[in-house]
Amino acid sequence: MSSAARDPRTPDSKGGTNRDPPSDDDVVTHAHGSFFGRRKGHRLRSHQADLIEHLLPRLTLDITGPSPSDLAGLFDRPVESIRLEIGFGGGEHLVAEARAFPNIGFIGCEPYVNGMAKILAQIEALDIGNIRLFAGDATELLAWAPPGSLARIDLIHPDPWPKRRHWKRRFVQDASIAAMARVLKPDGEFRFVSDIDGYAAWTLDLLQHSADFVWTAERADDWRRPWPGFTHTRYGAKAVREGRAATYLIFRRR
Numbered sequence: 001m002s003s004a005a006r007d008p009r010t011p012d013s014k015g016g017t018n019r020d021p022p023s024d025d026d027v028v029t030h031a032h033g034s035f036f037g038r039r040k041g042h043r044l045r046s047h048q049a050d051l052i053e054h055l056l057p058r059l060t061l062d063i064t065g066p067s068p069s070d071l072a073g074l075f076d077r078p079v080e081s082i083r084l085e086i087g088f089g090g091g092e093h094l095v096a097e098a099r100a101f102p103n104i105g106f107i108g109c110e111p112y113v114n115g116m117a118k119i120l121a122q123i124e125a126l127d128i129g130n131i132r133l134f135a136g137d138a139t140e141l142l143a144w145a146p147p148g149s150l151a152r153i154d155l156i157h158p159d160p161w162p163k164r165r166h167w168k169r170r171f172v173q174d175a176s177i178a179a180m181a182r183v184l185k186p187d188g189e190f191r192f193v194s195d196i197d198g199y200a201a202w203t204l205d206l207l208q209h210s211a212d213f214v215w216t217a218e219r220a221d222d223w224r225r226p227w228p229g230f231t232h233t234r235y236g237a238k239a240v241r242e243g244r245a246a247t248y249l250i251f252r253r254r
């Protein structure tokens with residue numbers, strides 16, 4: 001596809017994709033949240049179940065009470081700043097970032113229990129100390145987090161919800177943009193990756209209408225190519241196999 005056709009400033013009317021989101025039968029909706037996907041997949045192996053039972057409680061954020069004034073206290077060692085990845089899936093990107101930046105604290109949010117089991121296995125095998133986890137809806141986590149507490153939020157290959165009547169299920173909405181603006185520090189970043197041109201255009205349009213964010217791209221390669229050090233995920237690899245190029249958008253909190 002030509003770069004002009006892929007220009008995220010040119011929305012396509014269908015928000016089109018050839019990837020299936022969870023079917024309606026699998027969808028769990030929540031009155032107070034924005035999670036519309038599967039929470040469970042294939043049965044966990046016994047070690048994975050053991051990690052969910054014993055390791056996850058040690059790493060999980062408890063958002064039932066008030067948030068601490070400083071999220072750095074969640075980590076055993078001092079951290080310079082804190083980043084969040086929403087919907088980390090199998091955890092490829094989150095694990096790579098946590099290992100590359102040991103002085104940064106990472107929070108990973110993923111309601112899909114099989115994804116959680118996968119990242120727990122990597123945390124255990126690689127002895128990663130700077131990841132904390134939340135096995136639920138990022139909307140609830142964002143509402144709980146203290147204002148100005150995060151340096152960066154990553155949303156990588158979010159569920160595209162291609163049918164027009166499902167667009168309201170997309171994670172990026174005016175309300176989630178406002179929620180991210182609240183918890184990001186000034187100059188903090190929201191980074192978005194999608195191989196679905198319609199969702200990239202949707203995101204760019206909403207963010208450009210937000211007074212809280214500025215799109216940082218200066219040239220086409222800034223959105224056509226991954227930022228330096230970007231680690232591709234399972235969904236990114238699938239997109240490449242199926243011939244879809246991804247769009248990489250970085251927005252700075254004003």
Ligand SMILES: C[S@@+](CC[C@H](N)C(=O)[O-])C[C@H]1O[C@@H](n2cnc3c(N)ncnc32)[C@H](O)[C@@H]1O
Pocket residue numbers: 034035036037038086087088089090109110111112115136137138139156157158159160171233234235236
């Ligand atoms: C298409 S998958 C992509 C996973 C991973 N980022 C990747 O690139 O391989 C989207 C993920 O977002 C998660 N997700 C969907 N809605 C979410 C929400 N409201 N909060 C947190 N995660 C969510 C899903 O469970 C799913 O694992």
